[in-house]
Each structure stands twice: as structure tokens, then as C-alpha cells.
Amino acid sequence: MEDLWVFGYGSLIWRPGFAHVETAPALLRGSHRSLCVYSWVHRGTQARPGLVLGLDRGGACRGLAFRVEAKNRDEVIAYLREREQVTMVYREVYRDVTLDDGRRVKALSYVVERGHAQYAGALALEHQLEIVRDSHGQSGPNRDYVLNTADHLYELGIHDSGLHWLADALRTRP
Numbered sequence: 488m489e490d491l492w493v494f495g496y497g498s499l500i501w502r503p504g505f506a507h508v509e510t511a512p513a514l515l516r517g518s519h520r521s522l523c524v525y526s527w528v529h530r531g532t533q534a535r536p537g538l539v540l541g542l543d544r545g546g547a548c549r550g551l552a553f554r555v556e557a558k559n560r561d562e563v564i565a566y567l568r569e570r571e572q573v574t575m576v577y578r579e580v581y582r583d584v585t586l587d588d589g590r591r592v593k594a595l596s597y598v599v600e601r602g603h604a605q606y607a608g609a610l611a612l613e614h615q616l617e618i619v620r621d622s623h624g625q626s627g628p629n630r631d632y633v634l635n636t637a638d639h640l641y642e643l644g645i646h647d648s649g650l651h652w653l654a655d656a657l658r659t660r661p
Contacts, residue, residue, distance in 0.1 A: 492594035496550035497540035509554035512587040519546030529626040537622030537629035541599030
């Protein structure tokens with residue numbers, strides 16, 4: 488069995504929650520980071536959904552790749568399935584990612600399932616702000632999720648104009 492790579496583009500960046508032996512900036516082509524998933528569990532409820540990130544088709548996404556030792560592979564996959572697949576809004580896929588040092592690896596990635604009831608699509612930023620500002624789920628306020636993600640992307644030098652606009656709006660227009 489070989490080591491496992493996991494691609495993080497949202498909360499996995501700042502809270503992977505699993506043991507890993509290497510972290511590397513990475514680029515995934517063919518999907519982009521999008522606040523396109525209604526959260527019914529972690530950052531909202533079915534009655535008052537929040538919004539969380541998904542990998543949606545088209546474009547490219549900068550994030551982090553985490554290398555997990557082969558001996559921990561099954562345990563980490565089980566953990567990620569429990570965390571990411573609560574409502575099956577994501578498809579678990581392996582995608583080619585390019586690490587900043589030029590290596591190309593296959594990384595476990597969670598891509599939004601567009602046919603799922605929780606798929607929000609491309610919402611206007613003002614509408615995203617309304618949803619995020621007032622939503623709360625088992626993992627805490629939706630606002631905290633957006634701010635944490637935006638702050639960590641900024642620290643990594645990753646520019647996401649929509650997410651950074653939303654974070655600025657949450658800070659200036661509570």
C-alpha cells in the first residue's frame with residue numbers, strides 16, 4: 488500500500504484533523520473553490536442552512552496537499568468520510584494535483600455533487616453574506632468558518648476574491 492495524499496481547499500487547510508507527515512502547497516486544475524454547498528449539519532440546519540465550500544467544476548484551485556503514511560491510510564479515509572460525507576453532498580475522487588515543488592500526485596478530493604439538494608450553485612455575494620451572517624450548526628457559526636478559511640488562505644498567499652470580499656463584509660457589516 489502506498490502513502491495517501493489529501494487535497495484541502497477549505498476547513499481542511501486550517502483543521503485537517505488527521506495525522507500527516509508532509510504538507511505542501513498544491514494546485515488542482517479542473518475545479519474551483521466555491522461557497523456552493525448549503526450546510527445542514529456543520530454550519531447550519533435544514534431549517535436555516537449555512538454555506539460551506541465545495542470544489543465545483545471548471546477553473547483551478549490552490550490549496551494544501553497532505554501526505555499520510557500508508558499505515559494510516561484506511562483510518563484517515565474513514566475519518567474524512569465521517570467528516571465530509573455526512574449528507575453525501577460530495578463525491579470522493581482522486582485528482583491530479585501539482586505540488587509547488589513540481590511533483591504531481593493523485594490526491595483524495597471531495598467534489599460537490601451538483602445534483603444533490605444541498606448544491607446551492609453560484610449565489611450572489613450579498614445573498615451569501617445574508618446566509619453566512621445568520622447561520623449556525625454543530626461545528627459553530629457559519630461566520631467563523633468563512634473568516635477562518637479566508638484568513639488562512641490569506642496567510643498562504645492564496646487570493647480568493649469572493650471569499651475575501653465576504654470576510655471583509657462580515658467584519659465591517661456585522
